Each structure stands twice: as structure tokens, then as C-alpha cells.
Amino acid sequence: xxxxxxxxxxxxxxxxxxxxxxxxxxxxxxxxxxxxxxxxxxxxxxxxxxxxxxxxxxxxxxxxxxxxxxxxxxxxxxxxxxxxxxxxxxxxxxxxxxxxxxxxxxxxxxxxxxxxxxxxxxxxxxxxxxxxxxxxxxxxxxxxxxxxxxxxxxxxxxxxxxxxxxxxxxxxxxxxxxxxxxxxxxxxxxxxxxxxxxxxxxxxxxxxxxxxxxxxxxxxxxxxxxxxxxxxxxxxxxxxxxxxxxxxxxxxxxxxxxxxxxxxxxxxxxxxxxxxxxxxxxxxxxxxxxxxxxxxxxxxxxxxxxxxxxxxxxxxxxxxxxxxxxxxxxxxxxxxxxxxxxxxxxxxxxxxxxxxxxxxxxxxxxxxxxxxxxxxxxxxxxxxxxxxxxxxxxxxxxxxxxxxxxxxxxxxxxxxxxxxxxxxxxxxxxxxxxxxxxxxxxxxxxxxxxxxxxxxxxxxxxxxxxxxxxxxxxxxxxxxxxxxxxxxxxxxxxxxxxxxxxxxxxxxxxxxxxxxxxxxxxxxxxxxxxxxxxxxxxxxxxxxxxxxxxxxxxxxxxxxxxxxxxxxxxxxxxxxxxxxxxxxxxxxxxxxxxxxxxxxxxxxxxxxxxxxxxxxxxxxxxxxxxxxxxxxxxxxxxxxxxxxxxxxxxxxxxxxxxxxxxxxxxxxxxxxxxxxxxxxxxxxxxxxxxxxxxxxxxxxxxxxxxxxxxxxxxxxxxxxxxxxxxxxxxxxxxxxxxxxxxxxxxxxxxxxx
Numbered sequence: 001x002x003x004x005x006x007x008x009x010x011x012x013x014x015x016x017x018x019x020x021x022x023x024x025x026x027x028x029x030x031x032x033x034x035x036x037x038x039x040x041x042x043x044x045x046x047x048x049x050x051x052x053x054x055x056x057x058x059x060x061x062x063x064x065x066x067x068x069x070x071x072x073x074x075x076x077x078x079x080x081x082x083x084x085x086x087x088x089x090x091x092x093x094x095x096x097x098x099x100x101x102x103x104x105x106x107x108x109x110x111x112x113x114x115x116x117x118x119x120x121x122x123x124x125x126x127x128x129x130x131x132x133x134x135x136x137x138x139x140x141x142x143x144x145x146x147x148x149x150x151x152x153x154x155x156x157x158x159x160x161x162x163x164x165x166x167x168x169x170x171x172x173x174x175x176x177x178x179x180x181x182x183x184x185x186x187x188x189x190x191x192x193x194x195x196x197x198x199x200x201x202x203x204x205x206x207x208x209x210x211x212x213x214x215x216x217x218x219x220x221x222x223x224x225x226x227x228x229x230x231x232x233x234x235x236x237x238x239x240x241x242x243x244x245x246x247x248x249x250x251x252x253x254x255x256x257x258x259x260x261x262x263x264x265x266x267x268x269x270x271x272x273x274x275x276x277x278x279x280x281x282x283x284x285x286x287x288x289x290x291x292x293x294x295x296x297x298x299x300x301x302x303x304x305x306x307x308x309x310x311x312x313x314x315x316x317x318x319x320x321x322x323x324x325x326x327x328x329x330x331x332x333x334x335x336x337x338x339x340x341x342x343x344x345x346x347x348x349x350x351x352x353x354x355x356x357x358x359x360x361x362x363x364x365x366x367x368x369x370x371x372x373x374x375x376x377x378x379x380x381x382x383x384x385x386x387x388x389x390x391x392x393x394x395x396x397x398x399x400x401x402x403x404x405x406x407x408x409x410x411x412x413x414x415x416x417x418x419x420x421x422x423x424x425x426x427x428x429x430x431x432x433x434x435x436x437x438x439x440x441x442x443x444x445x446x447x448x449x450x451x452x453x454x455x456x457x458x459x460x461x462x463x464x465x466x467x468x469x470x471x472x473x474x475x476x477x478x479x480x481x482x483x484x485x486x487x488x489x490x491x492x493x494x495x496x497x498x499x500x501x502x503x504x505x506x507x508x509x510x511x512x513x514x515x516x517x518x519x520x521x522x523x524x525x526x527x528x529x530x531x532x533x534x535x536x537x538x539x540x541x542x543x544x545x546x547x548x549x550x551x552x553x554x555x556x557x558x559x560x561x562x563x564x565x566x567x568x569x570x571x572x573x574x575x576x577x578x579x580x581x582x583x584x585x586x587x588x589x590x591x592x593x594x595x596x597x598x599x600x601x602x603x604x605x606x607x608x609x610x611x612x613x614x615x616x617x618x619x620x621x622x623x624x625x626x627x628x629x630x631x632x633x634x635x636x637x638x639x640x641x642x643x644x645x646x647x648x649x650x651x652x653x654x655x656x657x658x659x660x661x662x663x664x665x666x667x668x669x670x671x672x673x674x675x676x677x678x679x680x681x682x683x684x685x686x687x688x689x690x691x692x693x694x695x696x697x698x699x700x701x702x703x704x705x706x707x708x709x710x711x712x713x714x715x716x717x718x719x720x721x722x723x724x725x726x727x728x729x730x731x732x733x734x735x736x737x738x739x740x741x742x743x744x745x746x747x748x749x750x751x752x753x
Contacts, residue, residue, distance in 0.1 A: 030269035039638025117261025276676030347397030380465030439509035591639025599640020617736035686725030714746030
């Protein structure tokens with residue numbers, strides 16, 4: 001080699017060393033930070049599923065297996081009808097003779113890759129590659145077969161009908177409450193024969209009638225090496241499923257659908273931009289943000305929707321109809337996040353709640369609306385908080401007067417008994433007269449018919465939750481100029497005082513005679529899930545369940561110092577028994593720091609309560625610690641039962657450095673941001689920026705703050721400050737500034753006595 005050639009080769013080597021890393025390290029977009037596997041395993045409950053879907057869309061799927069560590073896949077999913085439901089239909093691809101056909105095949109698999117919009121898996125024993133991409137109401141599969149054996153596609157409806165007609169498969173599956181989900185399914189190659197499975201034997205037939213495990217088999221020759229599949233779904237009928245497919249996917253170009261899905265997710269997640277922080281922190285943030293778009297779902301189809309609330313198909317009037325929203329937990333942070341980054345969607349959600357109330361037998365706001373109707377689960381009627389929070393933050397795209405009447409009916413006409421949709425009865429008459437739900441003593445049998453057969457009264461949880469709901473009613477009545485009703489509900493909104501024990505500073509159950517139940521254990525009394533007195537969590541969590549009147553709670557406990565002492569004690573109080581025994585009784589009360597549970601939504605506001613008692617530095621410390629401990633970029637990165645966005649919204653807010661501690665009050669309380677810069681793109685073409693340039697895991701304490709250039713000496717700012725655009729500047733440091741944010745006159749007005 002000549003000298004010049006050696007010189008050229010050396011230059012080329014140097015250039016390649018310099019250029020290649022830059023080329024290989026492309027800038028990540030928001031969706032690239034999403035890890036759908038985060039939190040797929042946790043202590044006891046299944047907190048998250050690796051869900052493939054577009055934001056708030058009707059079609060959702062995830063690999064169906066008994067749990068994340070399961071060695072086998074149960075077929076290939078076609079639609080999941082609820083956040084925790086199994087697949088309504090299942091698709092199994094198969095290479096082999098007829099003897100191996102089954103309604104749903106179980107696959108050994110490898111190389112699985114999931115993004116929010118796509119799926120890939122290799123079925124290793126079948127030697128089959130599977131790719132998938134999703135749209136809003138339709139999706140596409142591409143399947144490559146690598147064995148030299150006949151090919152079959154097996155479609156299964158767990159409880160329904162399937163038929164081959166006009167070159168496509170159509171059918172339905174029965175869900176609950178007279179609700180059906182329909183499918184229209186096409187392939188790019190016509191099958192050589194069609195059959196049905198009966199007792200695991202193939203019969204020639206093109207229709208399998210209504211029944212359990214209705215299974216249709218499309219058979220192809222061994223020459224087929226690739227099949228492309230596209231399908232649409234509907235809750236209206238089979239023809240609408242076909243229309244939904246043809247509207248969204250006109251051919252078999254899987255990559256085009258993947259590209260569209262990626263763009264949709266980047267646009268959605270890009271409403272919040274974060275800078276600084278670690279790669280893992282960005283993953284936790286954007287994965288949490290992605291989780292907040294799992295629910296609720298829009299089920300409008302070409303301007304119509306099927307409502308399980310009355311069993312009819314309705315025109316949507318140009319506004320999408322949303323359902324599958326578990327309001328008991330989503331009112332706390334999930335709905336306030338919608339208000340902030342997508343107010344039009346939130347208006348449509350509240351409008352949908354009103355429509356549900358109109359469609360049900362009684363004009364009562366729903367409590368747990370699902371695809372199959374309102375299941376009336378959990379306790380309290382927190383739809384009223386969602387309505388109030390939207391209204392006081394300036395949203396006007398719904399009928400407030402109708403919403404108020406629906407909320408009032410749900411709280412005053414429906415029973416307050418948890419998990420029940422019955423009319424008000426004896427329990428409610430007692431509450432109206434005495435201002436608390438009476439508790440049964442251990443061993444005392446339930447006699448009140450409105451209490452659900454498998455549930456208990458949850459008397460403290462219901463009393464506290466209803467006091468908050470009635471405060472929300474009072475505020476709505478005030479907005480509507482209903483002075484008498486407003487005064488009435490304001491007086492009732494302090495009913496939590498009736499169960500406050502002045503000696504222990506806990507909310508303590510009373511019997512029907514008004515006597516505190518003794519002896520009593522604030523950790524373990526109440527039986528399974530503490531439901532005899534509380535609900536899923538024990539007394540240590542419900543001790544703080546007065547979101548609407550925190551200053552009064554501080555006063556009840558004896559002032560700031562005692563309030564702080566009680567907060568500190570919760571985080572250091574031991575479980576009291578072995579973990580095995582504790583979690584056997586309280587499986588939802590995981591993610592423990594002392595008696596605090598990071599794993600359940602009633603706990604989400606608690607770390608921010610230090611801000612109300614003059615020690616915001618403890619909120620800053622606690623929030624950073626809790627996020628670092630319990631929300632991580634790994635399989636066990638969610639501490640408990642993430643209900644499709646309820647808990648993840650807490651992470652989104654907390655990572656940005658603020659939190660809506662009381663839905664219904666347009667104020668955000670400040671914590672400690674994870675990132676040096678957060679930019680929120682607001683719908684009015686404005687933006688709000690949180691700037692904390694020296695923020696990191698060590699520098700978590702606020703030293704000084706400015707809001708729009710002016711000194712900020714209180715740990716709050718208003719929704720108006722935010723939506724008008726501007727900047728919150730935080731100077732961070734490694735040690736707490738115990739003077740910042742302690743001005744008692746700066747506490748926002750949160751209650752009208």
C-alpha cells in the first residue's frame with residue numbers, strides 16, 4: 001500500500017470513528033421513552049399490562065398470559081374490552097395437521113417487542129413471526145410462516161358467533177349487560193377451505209353458531225408463507241365494524257399503520273417536554289404519561305355509539321362519547337391532568353357522564369362507568385369532584401345545571417353503601433340524620449339490604465368521601481346561584497368531624513348509638529381490606545382523607561406541629577405484623593413506607609400535606625424519595641394497583657414539580673421536579689415552563705422561587721397562573737431552605753365555613 005493510500009485509510013478511520021457514534025445515536029422522540037413493561041410485576045396485584053393502543057381509543061390489546069412471567073401466550077389478541085379484561089376474540093396461527101387444532105393455542109414465544117402502537121413476537125416452536133400495528137378501531141397483522149406444513153388461522157369467540165361470508169369473517173362476542181363486541185376480519189389471501197371446530201375436531205362449515213368457544217378455522221396450503229390480516233371492531237354491529245376498518249385501513253401496509261401510530265403518540269406525549277434528568281427518569285415520566293391515555297375510551301363510531309347504560313345506539317351529536325372510567329381513583333389526578341393538557345377532551349368526558357345519567361333508569365351520575373355500563377364499584381360518588389374541578393378551571397363545554405342534578409341524585413337518592421346501585425335506604429336515612437355511617441362491631445351481622453352481599457359498609461371511608469362530595473355539591477350549587485342548597489351542603493361537608501377521635505387523632509368508627517368502637521386497632525381492625533370500617537387501606541391512610549378542608553384537619557389535630565408529628569409518624573410506623581400477614585389482609589396496601597401506601601390512590605395527596613403546615617421542605621424530600629423508591633424503569637417499577645392512569649397521573653404531576661391536591665380548588669401545590677426544564681404546551685398556543693436548572697437527585701430542595709419574574713414565597717400557584725402561560729423558576733439546592741414557603745398567610749382559601 002502506498003503512503004498516500006495509508007494516509008487516506010487513516011483519515012477514513014478517524015472520520016468513521018467520529019461520525020458513526022453520532023449517526024447511531026439518533027435523538028429520541030417521546031414515544032421512544034415509553035416502556036410498556038414497566039410495572040408488569042409487583043408485590044401482589046398486577047399493576048400494569050403492556051398495552052398496545054392509540055390514545056383513549058376503543059381498540060386495545062396486550063399479550064394474553066396468566067402473568068408476565070408466564071411461559072406461554074394464549075393465542076394472539078384481537079380486542080381487550082376493559083383495562084383488565086381478557087381478549088374478546090382470539091386469533092391463533094398454526095402450521096400442522098388437523099389433530100393439532102384447538103380453539104385457542106398456547107405458544108412458546110421469544111423476542112417479544114412492544115411499543116404503544118405495535119407488537120412483534122416470534123413463536124419459536126411454530127417458527128412463526130408475528131407483527132402487529134393498531135389504529136383506533138382497527139388493526140393489522142402480518143404473519144410469516146417458516147415450516148413446510150399446512151397453514152391455519154383459528155378465530156375464537158369466547159361466547160358468540162363467527163361466520164365466513166363475502167370473503168371475510170364476521171361475528172360477535174357477548175359481554176355483560178346485553179353488550180356485544182363485533183368483528184370484521186379480512187386476509188389478503190383467500191383460504192382454501194373453511195371449517196369449524198366441534199369437540200376439537202374440524203368440520204366443514206362456514207358458520208359457528210352462538211355458543212361458548214365458537215371457533216372458525218381458515219385453512220391454507222403449505223405453500224403459503226405469509227398472510228396479512230386486517231380487522232375492524234364495533235360495539236354497534238358487524239357492518240359498522242367493516243366500516244371502521246375501511247375508514248382506517250384500506251390496504252395491508254403494516255408499516256404505514258405503525259408510522260401513523262407513532263406520529264399520534266409523539267404528538268400526544270409531546271404535549272409535555274422534559275429536559276435534564278436521567279434517561280431512566282424520562283422513561284418513567286413518558287411511560288406514566290402513556291398510561292394516562294389508556295382510559296377512558298371513545299366509543300363513537302361514525303357519529304354513533306352503543307350505550308350499555310340503556311342498551312341503545314345513539315347519535316353522538318358531533319362529540320365523542322367516552323366510557324370505561326373508574327372515577328373513584330381517576331378524579332384525584334387523572335382528570336385534572338386532562339383538564340390541563342386536553343380540556344376539550346375533558347369537556348367531552350363530563351358531557352358523556354351526563355349522557356350516561358340520562359340513559360340510566362335513574363338520573364344519577366355514574367361512579368364506575370365501563371363498556372358494559374356502570375358497575376357502581378368502590379365507595380363515594382366522585383363524579384361530582386370531576387365536574388367541579390373542570391368548571392372552576394374554566395371549562396364550559398357541558399351543561400352544569402344538568403351535571404349538578406345528576407350528581408345530587410347520586411349522592412342524595414342513590415344509596416351511599418359501597419358497590420351498590422340501589423336507592424337510598426336505612427343506612428342513608430341514618431347518615432342524613434346523624435352525619436356519619438354507623439359501623440358494625442366485629443361479628444355483628446349485616447341486616448341492611450342496600451349493602452352489597454359480598455361487601456361491607458366501609459363506614460369511615462364512606463363518611464369521609466361523602467363529606468367531600470357534599471362540599472363539591474355545595475360549590476356547584478354556589479356557582480348556579482342555589483344559595484339554600486349551597487348552605488345545606490356546606491354544613492354537611494364537615495361531617496367528617498363526627499368520626500374524629502380527639503384523643504387519637506384518627507377517624508374512628510362509631511356504632512349506631514354514637515359510641516366509638518373499642519377496642520380498636522388502626523392497622524388491622526376491619527377485616528379483609530379493612531372494609532368493615534375503611535376501604536382497601538387502613539386508618540393510617542384515611543386519617544388524611546379531608547382533601548377539601550385541610551386547614552380544619554390541622555386544627556382538629558391541634559395545630560401545625562402536631563399535624564407534622566402525625567404525618568412523620570405515619571411514614572415511620574412499622575407494619576405491626578409480618579409482611580406475609582399484613583398483605584394477606586391488606587393486599588391493596590402495598591408500596592409501604594411505614595404505614596403509608598404508595599400503591600393506592602387515597603394516598604396520593606398525603607406527601608403534599610406538609611405544605612399546609614409550614615414545612616414544605618419535607619414535601620420536597622418525601623416526593624423525590626417516593627418517586628425514586630417506587631416508580632422505576634423496570635418490571636417492578638409500579639408499587640401497586642395502577643388503574644389505567646389514576647396512579648400514573650400522580651407521577652406525571654409530581655415529576656413536573658406540582659400537584660392538584662384538591663380537585664375542585666384551582667390551585668397547584670409545589671413539590672420537587674425531576675427535570676431541569678419542563679414545558680407544557682397549552683391548548684391556547686401558550687406554554688407554561690418550570691425551570692429548575694440545577695435540579696438533580698441531590699439538589700431536590702427549593703431555595704428560592706419566582707413566578708413570572710416575581711418572587712414566590714408560598715408553595716402554591718393557581719390554575720389561572722398556569723393556563724395563561726408563563727414560567728415558574730426554581731432555584732434548587734442540596735440542603736433544605738426551611739424558611740421558603742412557610743408564610744402562614746399564603747395558604748390559599750380552601751373552604752367556606
